[in-house]
Amino acid sequence: MKGPPTALLGMSHDIAMLEERARRCRVEIVRMVHRAQAGHPGGSLSEIDLLVGLYGTVLNVRPDEPSWPGRDRFVLSKGHASPGMYALLADLGFITHEDLTTYRVKGGVCQGHVDMKWCPGVDFSAGSLGMGLSFGLGCALAARLDGSQRKAWVMMGDGEVQEGSVWEAAMAAHHHSVGNLKAIVDVNGIQNDDFCEVQMQLNDLAATWASFGWSVTTVDGHNMADIVEALAKVDAVDDRPAVLLASTVKGKGVSYMENNPAFHGAAPNNEQFETAMVELGEVAA
């Protein structure tokens, strides 16, 4: 059986702890992208509260033993939003803060997109959208074959679900009643070129996932108390796959990046970097 959650759910001081961890991660996200002068800050900042909530509560992993066979699997299918993942892995001790300086740098563990062959704590080499849910399905089916309680969590972007292969996986997961497969969709409304509604309308995501037989939960993806509660609800579903649709703001926490398509994949200049550090509470105004 799975051990107790790594944080005590619902207690106010734990929520504050998670919020502070998310703040630290935001700082590191901006630092990484600024240092590399490349990368994807917008989707990293929109996903980070969800990642912190997940790793801080329901996900059963061991930072000191990243390849522990009994771990829950986590797949960052939106693999370009790697700064968020790396910042959290460093905060939790899977990798070092020194490792964060290798983001997009020759020989570094922090490859441009998350890569299982390079970075401890990364379960799938992502970077091509629409692949993670199928991989997570395979991990979940393996757990079932093993008679294990392991679960597989997959984080996708909202633009990502435009990939048809996502729906192959969604259909298969329901067909096989894979109750240990969990998806999170970071619904920030922006994709590479523009807003999703301009590029390709997503319609009613909740109705679509429900029509594929999934349990659907929605949450404000920046309210940590709500995130923790919603994750617990999604985690408890065991008769069918479950998805958490999280409403988020792309670039959350840095004013000029918020809801701005230009910062899907662009780095701040020096002046913008200083502004971000102030806004994120890292340096005094």
Next chain:
Amino acid sequence: MSGMAATRDGYGKALLELADDSRVVVLEADLGKSTKSQVFRKAHPERTISCGIGEQNMLLTAAGLASSGYVPFASTFAIFTERAFEQMRNGVARPGLRVHLCGSHGGTHTGTDGSSAQSIEDLAIYRTLPGVTVMHPADEVSTRLLTKQLVDHPSPSYTRTARNKTPLLYEGREEEVIIGKGIVHSEGADVGIVACGVMVSKALEAAEALASEGIQAMVVDMHTIKPLDGALIDAIVERCGCLVTAEDHSVIGGLGGAVAEHLAANKPAPLERVGVPDRFGESAEAEEMLEIMGLTVHDVANAAKRAMARR
């Protein structure tokens, strides 16, 4: 040659023989009846995963299983594996996950379904993926043996099988069938004929025809296209000084391409490539397709003479 059988039947038999290994799981995309994975499904439904008509999901579900310690065998038609090429590239080969993909009904020999079903580029595209083993066995026995060897193979793989029956070549020669090792059929010294799949038996017939004209050919079954048995190619060059490749696949990038690359990088020698010219197929019976594409015994023998003339 004693009897005929389809290589895809060898695949199904191998899966069944591997079933005692609890790591083995089988994935299907609604073509298990055709690829013969249904042989495994009937005996072990609990370890068979239907992916519906969804090849992209199948490849990555297999990757997830492989990352968790299982040895997945996934199959569909060769042509439909190509729809999931990027999944094979990014989700299987790049992380080096030991997924074994089988594409049945490969080549124009597939016949009357026509060009949409005749994969003529599968060997070429999978050969470009780092660390992926690529095979195209000639008969049912070697397909069974090579597939069984994959269970402990250290890398992902792609194996092409065929729809229609081909002559049995390896009954009683089972120990010669090893991944990565070409199989020598005759020791002639005038010309080397390196073939795979259905063209191995055609090459053997061509060697007989050439012998009646006093030409002694060295025939090799190069069932493993990657990694190529370069030492054997070097030995053929040393012995014969010229080569022919024969495959039911585009002349671009498959066995002929692999041998040409090896020759160019090592010891150059005249090479004639018998294969599907740069065109798509059409509907016709299997043997008719080989005639249309210039893949007959006669074509192989003529190519051998051309190669010798260039020596």
